[in-house]
Amino acid sequence: MSLLWTLVISAVTVLATFPLTRFLGRHAGWPIAALYLAAAAAFWPAATQVMAGDTPTWSVPWVPTLGLELSLRADGLGTVFTFIALVIGAIVLAYSTAYLKPGRNLTFYFYMAMFTVSMVGLVLADDLILLFLCWELTSLASFFLIARSGYAGEAASMRTLLITFLGGLGLLAAVTAIIVRTGTTTLSEALAHEVWDTSPGFTAAVALLVILAAFTKSAQFPFHVWLPDAMAAATPVSAYLHAAAVVKAGIFLLMRFSPAFHDVPVWNVLLITTGLVTCGIGGWFALQKTDLKKLMAYSTVSQLGLIVATIGVGTEYALAAAILHVIAHALFKSGLFMMVGVVDHATGTRDVRRMPVLSSAMPVAFWVTVLGCASMAGVPPMLGFVSKESILTSMLDSPFGAVASWAAFLGVALTAVLTFAYCAKIVFNGFYDGRGQAKWPEDRPLHTTPWALGTFAAIPIVVGLPLAFVVGILDTPVGRATAAMLPADAEEPHPHLSLWHGVNLELVTSLAIIAVGVLVILRRRFFFPAREHDTFSFDGADVIRVINDTAADFGKALGALARADNPTRHVAVQFVALAALVLGGVGVLVGRDELLPVQEGLVSPVDAVVLVIIAGAVVVLGRASSRLAAVVALSTIGAAVTVQIFALGAPDVGMTQLLVEALTVLMIMLVLQRLPQTFGRGPRWGNKAALALAVVGGLSAGVATWALTGRRDRSEIAIWYLTEGPVETSGDNVVNTILVEFRALDTFGELTVLGMAAAAMVAILSTVRDRYLDPPPESDRNYVAPPEVPLQAEGSTAYRAIAEAWGNAVPMQIMVRATAPLLAIISAILFLRGHNSPGGGFIAALVGSSIVALIYLATSRDRTVGPPRLPLRLVALGVLIAIGTGIWGMLGHASFLEPLHGYVFDIYVSTSMVFDLGVYLAVLGLVMEAFNLLGATGGREGTRERADESVEGEISGPMDTSRGERYAETRRGIPGRRSTYLQQDRPPRPGGGQ
Numbered sequence: 001m002s003l004l005w006t007l008v009i010s011a012v013t014v015l016a017t018f019p020l021t022r023f024l025g026r027h028a029g030w031p032i033a034a035l036y037l038a039a040a041a042a043f044w045p046a047a048t049q050v051m052a053g054d055t056p057t058w059s060v061p062w063v064p065t066l067g068l069e070l071s072l073r074a075d076g077l078g079t080v081f082t083f084i085a086l087v088i089g090a091i092v093l094a095y096s097t098a099y100l101k102p103g104r105n106l107t108f109y110f111y112m113a114m115f116t117v118s119m120v121g122l123v124l125a126d127d128l129i130l131l132f133l134c135w136e137l138t139s140l141a142s143f144f145l146i147a148r149s150g151y152a153g154e155a156a157s158m159r160t161l162l163i164t165f166l167g168g169l170g171l172l173a174a175v176t177a178i179i180v181r182t183g184t185t186t187l188s189e190a191l192a193h194e195v196w197d198t199s200p201g202f203t204a205a206v207a208l209l210v211i212l213a214a215f216t217k218s219a220q221f222p223f224h225v226w227l228p229d230a231m232a233a234a235t236p237v238s239a240y241l242h243a244a245a246v247v248k249a250g251i252f253l254l255m256r257f258s259p260a261f262h263d264v265p266v267w268n269v270l271l272i273t274t275g276l277v278t279c280g281i282g283g284w285f286a287l288q289k290t291d292l293k294k295l296m297a298y299s300t301v302s303q304l305g306l307i308v309a310t311i312g313v314g315t316e317y318a319l320a321a322a323i324l325h326v327i328a329h330a331l332f333k334s335g336l337f338m339m340v341g342v343v344d345h346a347t348g349t350r351d352v353r354r355m356p357v358l359s360s361a362m363p364v365a366f367w368v369t370v371l372g373c374a375s376m377a378g379v380p381p382m383l384g385f386v387s388k389e390s391i392l393t394s395m396l397d398s399p400f401g402a403v404a405s406w407a408a409f410l411g412v413a414l415t416a417v418l419t420f421a422y423c424a425k426i427v428f429n430g431f432y433d434g435r436g437q438a439k440w441p442e443d444r445p446l447h448t449t450p451w452a453l454g455t456f457a458a459i460p461i462v463v464g465l466p467l468a469f470v471v472g473i474l475d476t477p478v479g480r481a482t483a484a485m486l487p488a489d490a491e492e493p494h495p496h497l498s499l500w501h502g503v504n505l506e507l508v509t510s511l512a513i514i515a516v517g518v519l520v521i522l523r524r525r526f527f528f529p530a531r532e533h534d535t536f537s538f539d540g541a542d543v544i545r546v547i548n549d550t551a552a553d554f555g556k557a558l559g560a561l562a563r564a565d566n567p568t569r570h571v572a573v574q575f576v577a578l579a580a581l582v583l584g585g586v587g588v589l590v591g592r593d594e595l596l597p598v599q600e601g602l603v604s605p606v607d608a609v610v611l612v613i614i615a616g617a618v619v620v621l622g623r624a625s626s627r628l629a630a631v632v633a634l635s636t637i638g639a640a641v642t643v644q645i646f647a648l649g650a651p652d653v654g655m656t657q658l659l660v661e662a663l664t665v666l667m668i669m670l671v672l673q674r675l676p677q678t679f680g681r682g683p684r685w686g687n688k689a690a691l692a693l694a695v696v697g698g699l700s701a702g703v704a705t706w707a708l709t710g711r712r713d714r715s716e717i718a719i720w721y722l723t724e725g726p727v728e729t730s731g732d733n734v735v736n737t738i739l740v741e742f743r744a745l746d747t748f749g750e751l752t753v754l755g756m757a758a759a760a761m762v763a764i765l766s767t768v769r770d771r772y773l774d775p776p777p778e779s780d781r782n783y784v785a786p787p788e789v790p791l792q793a794e795g796s797t798a799y800r801a802i803a804e805a806w807g808n809a810v811p812m813q814i815m816v817r818a819t820a821p822l823l824a825i826i827s828a829i830l831f832l833r834g835h836n837s838p839g840g841g842f843i844a845a846l847v848g849s850s851i852v853a854l855i856y857l858a859t860s861r862d863r864t865v866g867p868p869r870l871p872l873r874l875v876a877l878g879v880l881i882a883i884g885t886g887i888w889g890m891l892g893h894a895s896f897l898e899p900l901h902g903y904v905f906d907i908y909v910s911t912s913m914v915f916d917l918g919v920y921l922a923v924l925g926l927v928m929e930a931f932n933l934l935g936a937t938g939g940r941e942g943t944r945e946r947a948d949e950s951v952e953g954e955i956s957g958p959m960d961t962s963r964g965e966r967y968a969e970t971r972r973g974i975p976g977r978r979s980t981y982l983q984q985d986r987p988p989r990p991g992g993g994q
Contacts, residue, residue: 002046003058003072003124006082009039010117017109026105029097032113036090039120043082046074051476057126063895068185073126076480080323081123081252084330085245089116091456092240095338098450099236099345107148112240115141119245123252128175128185135171135249139164139217142246146233156229159544163226167216171253174209177202187256192488196260207261210253211270218250218304221278225541228285228297235341238293243300243333251304251326254311255319258485262314268399271312276411278305283418290532292340292350292430296333299376299422303329306391306415309408315397316482320495321390323481324474328387331460331467332375336426338457339369343430345453346446352425357434361446365454366431372461373423377517378416378510381499383464385510386471388416390497392506413509420517425528428521471497568690575697582700586707606647613640622691625678635665651838652735659846663927666853670934730901730910731835739840740912740919744897747915748882751922758875758926765933812858820851827851831920841916845923852924856931864932871932874925881918885911 013035020028046056059071074082093112100108118137125131139161147157179185181202182193196203214220219227230242241247254271261267282302289295307329310322342365343358344350359366371382378388395412398405467474475497482493501507520527614637621633638661645654714722721734721742729737739747827847834840855865886897888911899912 002043003056003074005042006039006046007072007117007120007124009035009042010086010113010120013039014110014113014117017106017113021106021109025103026100027097028105028109029093029095029100032109033090033093036086036093036116040083040086040090043074043079043086047079047083050074050076050079050480053480059126062127062129066895068129069127070130071126071186072124073188074124075484076477076482077252077255077323077484078123080327080477080481081248082120084248084327085116085119085123088245088330088334088460089240091459092236092334092338094452095239095341095456096234096236098452099234099341107144108234108236111141111144111148112237115145115241115246119249122249126187128179128187128190131187132168132171132175135213135217135253136165136168138246138249139168142230142241145237145241146230149232149234153232155541156226156232159229159541160226162544162548163216163223167213167223167250170209170212170216174206174213177206177209191257191259200264203261203264204266207257207264207267208270210257210261211267214250214253214308215274216250217253218247218308219278219301220250220274220305220308221281224278224282224301225544227301228294229541231291231293231297235293235337235344238296239334239337239341242297243330243337247300247304248326248330251307251311251322254308255322255481255485258311258314258319259487262319262486263399265399268312268314272309272398272408275305275307275309275312276408276415278302279309279415280305280411280418283415283422286422287418287425287528288532290352290429292343292352292426293337295422295426296337296340299419300333302415302419302422303333303376306412309412310391310394313394313398313408315394315399316486316490316493317390317397317495318394319485320478320482320493321387321394323478323485324390324497325384325387327474327478328375328383328464331464332372332382332384335457335459335461336369336372336376338453339365339372339461342449342453342457346449348447352429355430355434356446358431358446362431362449364458365449366427368454368458368461369431370427371465373427375461375464377420377423377514379420379514380510381465381468383468383471386468386497386499389501389506389510392509396505409509413513416510416513417516417520420513421520421527424517424521424524428524429528433525468499471499568693571697572689572693575693575700579696579700582704586703604647606644610640610644610647622694625681627672627675627677627679630679631665631668631672634668635661638664650735652733652840652843655838655843656846659843659850663846663849663853666857667930667934670931729835729899729912731912733834733836733838733840735838736834736840736916737912739842740916741899741910744886744899744912744915747919748886748897751879751882751919754922754926755875755879758872758922758929761929761933762872812854816854816858819854823847823851823854831916834916835910835913841919842923845920846927848920848924849927852928852931856935865928866932868932871925871929874921874928876925878918878920878922878925881921882915885915885918888914 013032016035017028017032020031024031049056055073055075057071057073059069062068062070089112093109096108096112115138118134118141122131122134122138125134142164143157143161146153146160178190181195181199182190184190184193216223216226227242227247231238233242279302282298282300282305286295286298286302289298303325307322307325310318310325340350343355343362346362346365347355347358349355375382375384378385392409392412395408396405398408475495478497479493479495482495483490486493617633617636617640621630621637624630624633638657642654642657642661645657721738725734725737725742726732729741731737731741827844830839830847831841831844832839834844852865882897885899889898889900890896897915899910899915901910903909
């Protein structure tokens, strides 16, 4: 339970950021830091067990049907990284209380807490799916923390997201391959699987995918460019994420998968070479920077490369050295980043060329920085010296022989010289030389450093000094972490850490590095300024920009193929591709009966009748110049298809098709009232091209149906649904049980799409100005008057049809009163019987929607049906009910959306019916929203005239025989309903006169 409490406290911290920042502002960092320490204290019992040689675990079923469990496991490696994430995080948040400007800073604390819980979940995960999810969450948190820094962080955050998500795709591919090949999602079991020894090709491929993921997150060449970009974020973010935590996630991934890959040649070669290259270029670029924060960023790149190279050696001693340097680096680099924030706060700049002499003005900050840089440079007696000597020793054990070992040793020594040089630049250019002293105004005092700013910046650095003298206390933690990085059958490692190992090659090398570093210091006034220029005018950010621009240009070129108002252009590419795929693929299969067996009895006489009707309607549709005639032909096609569906014995699908056709035709008619009566005449060549595409597309679809569907019997899965479905679900309607039980997640996705469609309709249509009914004020220069439509003669057919239409509403309203209750009963019956007979939530909702359609048609004027906000509320309630059903299943020891079955008073019930209720409400709300937005020209608030009348009020009295005449007058200019047929002058604004 210790593992669970650690994760729970970390998760509660995320939620606590909202009230804490609301009431405490930037000082919310204090209680949040306390929560971090509480989580670390909760983890202490598990850590104690790990140090004793045990491996505490915790798990709970996640998706039982797939064998997935939410599993946590604490070993030595997870223990080290958990304490780094929580303890360093607490220090950084306490530092933030003085660094941040006064204000709520809600997003800062929220994203920092979100990152922490993701990092803790990542390092304690014993499930591959959980590992991947937490990995991606750390990338998202890093993106948001960079992006919140303003304009400077916009491009940087996108580049960071692009690179880290590229690695995420690699990890996803690796996790998927591991699960498929090993047959388990448990991380510890997968790493101990025999496949790593028996399948070298698979092992090498997965190792490459893991390397890709780790290199992007730990900023290894050529993916290192995102880390300097990330310096746009606030200094506490850099100190925590980009020094101690998020970059260490990539290091952790390499260490976590080391048991499987530590002796794989491609793993060893790539990690050692890439790590040393990254270490070298990071050190060189650090020397070029004059911004202390950018210098720290490149130094982090360099140090991470050193750790990666050490992991690549793969021996017990090398892995122990790597974990020790991870600890040392988390301490001195987080502290140094925070000290840069102290300098920035005091001077208002991070540019060493503008710094005054700070060693005397800020002596405490100066000496703390000296200690931190000494640890990073490997100067005794700091903890960094112990870890650097261990790394030098480990390089002599390279798995590729003596020559490679000496080359790696020499590479580390040379990069250590660069490390010493940029550490000297931080100390002397930043604090001692005062290169900007001559330009520093005498009357410009340094800002006083708040105690929290200096104290918490110094803590992780100062700890490294006494820890080096008693480094032996880390023997057990480092040993347990090393054991977690070795195969399960390896001997228990027993590292012996010490500040003094006698006079040996490593010590002599360290002294030589320090000697060269001292020469650099003595010649610093020449050496440092000479390096302060970019080696390459084209950097990594430019490379990413070129890649992004090239991809955007390519996308625009593809989009140009369909960028036109002509629908032929939109579908041309798809139809041609479909034809090439289908006709070419089917041509290979034709004649091979074992692949396309011929089935008898698949054709019935009704098919010929339906074919003739559809073909005739298609011809009419293609040649129609009237939009109304086209709609009639289109509805004929839908009705004919419905007949064939019923003939095939699918009443559920047939009823759905029939109702959808009816409602769709009504909605099309609502749209037509805003369009011209006839289609525009297209160019002759365009019509011919459209005809050719239609023939090709139809032929391809027909051939594909004939070859892939019409020539085979029922599939195995279809037979399983028919035979086992009623047993599994206690429901005889296979169509409904598939929708709400077997594939409820698919239905939930479609339900979400319905919700988004409803919201999109409101967002788009409610903002479109009706230029006939609601013209803008004369001051609106962007207003373009609508085209004038000639008034129909009073004796014309159109005039009489419109003038006499009011009388037709009365019988329709009387019919609605009789049919609406009947349809409501039918809707309820279809809903209740859907689990065992044709019906279900979707069909029942369509019947209920028919009531809405009839009510709208029965009104004598355009008006909304029901309260304006009711449709969206129905959609939202339906989606929430579906989500609640899924959570209900999880709480009932099932998986998400897996239905629970039982009896209530001897009546069999299932939670799938509740899920079906969500479907019902969402569909009903969507249809109601469509009618209100497309049909009620008066807007969502009602009509322009007599908005307070109800449907019942319209039929409560005798019909006014003069209403048709008044309607005709209204069309000539009196405020009221708009018509595209009758209009002479634009009507005035609502409530006004002419």
